[in-house]
Amino acid sequence: MDILSTKEMTRKEMLEVLDHARSVEQGTSLSGEVLGLLFFEPSTRTKMSFTSAMKRLGGDVVDMGSVESSSVKKGETLADTVRVVEGYADALVIRHPREGSARLASEFVDAPVINAGDGAGQHPTQTLLDLYTMREEVDEDLGSLHVGVMGDLKYGRTVHSLSLALAKFDTRLSFVSPSELRLPENVRRELEGSGVEFREVEDVEGVVDDLDVLYVTRIQKERFPEEREYERIAHSYRVSSDSLEDAGDVRVMHPLPRVDEIDPDLDDTEHALYFRQAHNGVPVRMAILDMVLGGSG
Amino acid sequence: MDILSTKEMTRKEMLEVLDHARSVEQGTSLSGEVLGLLFFEPSTRTKMSFTSAMKRLGGDVVDMGSVESSSVKKGETLADTVRVVEGYADALVIRHPREGSARLASEFVDAPVINAGDGAGQHPTQTLLDLYTMREEVDEDLGSLHVGVMGDLKYGRTVHSLSLALAKFDTRLSFVSPSELRLPENVRRELEGSGVEFREVEDVEGVVDDLDVLYVTRIQKERFPEEREYERIAHSYRVSSDSLEDAGDVRVMHPLPRVDEIDPDLDDTEHALYFRQAHNGVPVRMAILDMVLGGSG
């Protein structure tokens, strides 16, 4: 069993993970099992939470370390690296800058492969923890929610992954972004094909009071030729206590790290769900590891 | 329970750690517990000894890795990082170049925070292992000792931390340094306020035959505008078999790594206490972890 993409997971399969995350318990069920960590790009939260999840199940990890300190630097192909590491570990977690890398890896090894982000592609365990957070903290019935997704909708793999998954639950979606950073054509077409109800707007004001969840992502400076243009846009897509004053009890999520897009004055309010969301990486990844390695679920 | 500074620990609290370090045993008391390692500056001995201590108690660690490979590089604040990592670990160990960082972190999380060095501030677990070493290897009664502290007394957090802690035990202190690297005003004033007996001298010859312990620290080249001036001073604050010939059985300590300030010809003599001192990092950190996480002590 590989976890490569939420695209090919059915609603039922996703719910199985979410249900298992609810009940999985710290213990020794993966005692003796070793998880191989292959991060070809920097990561803090994904790597640490996989490590923590594995250890809380009694298992352990072996870490390839940074690309600089590995034989990848000597020109080894990904296919060779994973076939070697398969001998050291019972399952592999891979993050790689090239889209499709995790799938490629899965074709070369028998061990289960978990995609922890492949370029502009997928990041399925992030999506599953996002869904888990909405289900546990907002509403058991994801289909009854209205979720706003705001920020850089063009380049963010997190946004694409999440939107297509929510579409499978018939969650109502509102996409909020400057016109330069709208959803890419291929994602928009997939959403249309799914039959989910969604709209695209440029201002959050018109939709926020109807939202249950506002999922915020970072707008990166590098996307804009002029600093001034970036400043203008970044400012108008910034969320604060002020901007949510008339917004009811909308809950704010963010894959983190944030830079400026959520004002810290939101941190101690009922709106803030982003730290709890990050923490949910542990039970969700425990559930995934337990299903992949322990045969449960 | 946080361990942020020896300044606010009472003599009694420090003795509790030292007593517990004496009796703490390898085992499984922290089985299932995970310690988060957040080192924003390089470290070998502190990080390795915390890791070893945790594992010898049956617990495990998750390591943020280097700043370069983490989301700190993306501009995340320390407050955000610790609030995220709190979800992955039961306690946090933090080293950070900015003074006050561990305290700041402790204000944002519920998990216990252990300061592993904050800029020019404190390094309390180093001080506790220094005290433990003096108590176990030199004299049970720290108050009966005469300790010389030599080298760079101006910039070293280790020296400040240790001196203020020894003052609480009424240990007699002699500070030996070139005038350029004397104790900073604030530390001198605190020592005066404590009522401890201390003096400041420029030459070790006058005091060394009366010392029980000579605590040596490195004099850094960067502190001197002229290479020649540095060479002259570094040479006269170098300890060797020769320089200790008439010094009785004074024991030499050093937080390590040393560069040139202790001649290797001392390594196999009775004077050398610095490697045993480094090794004491394990029982002392086991004691601290056990008290912080296991409820013992």
Place this chain on the structure above:
Amino acid sequence: MDILSTKEMTRKEMLEVLDHARSVEQGTSLSGEVLGLLFFEPSTRTKMSFTSAMKRLGGDVVDMGSVESSSVKKGETLADTVRVVEGYADALVIRHPREGSARLASEFVDAPVINAGDGAGQHPTQTLLDLYTMREEVDEDLGSLHVGVMGDLKYGRTVHSLSLALAKFDTRLSFVSPSELRLPENVRRELEGSGVEFREVEDVEGVVDDLDVLYVTRIQKERFPEEREYERIAHSYRVSSDSLEDAGDVRVMHPLPRVDEIDPDLDDTEHALYFRQAHNGVPVRMAILDMVLGGSG
């Protein structure tokens, strides 16, 4: 017990390791034991397989991390580093760019030291896993084999280590290399002294149909003043399905990572032994760790 070099291991001692590797089992025999990893040079497979081996025996590791993140950068000597780390670990694994480093380390500590590669010197655990692979996958009786060693025979520590070890088993050896990269004089002389039957040739065609094993190593571009000369030579020492068409059932080994010297079209044939060889790092290192730390074997 240190593992510093296969040079000073007898045939009997090597067979003890190989026998133990055959029977060593995953479990908890090293529970509570901590292995110190000191890699002063990058490594993927050696470090990961030692880590995996230790964890599969119930033990754990503490890792110094990269040189950049350690106090080695502050100018600490190897002798000091190992004497400190000895306090954190029950045995040490060392890789270092300077020949003789592991031996030097072993003179300063009581803990067992395992050499994981010292410059142009030795890499004994690689040699043991190479022998193990030949014995398990090709022939129980290493003395009955005819092994070809091809590529850069001048600079490769793996080649020197392996050749001298095979000589102890009276394995017939054929060395295949361009004249610029022939065996160094000192290795050739040792082989002559050992009485083993060996020859040196420039073309693999003349010997390959008689070989049981062809051990391929990389030819590095840096060795050649002219790119064109390198291209010509690298190409003629490249192994592929084509080049092995008339070679019978010769098995191909490689210490990995490979770059261009083995065509991937060999990967799914019976010739390819290199991935299984890499995987054998785990049982062989488990055997070594168990013998060094657990008193078995």
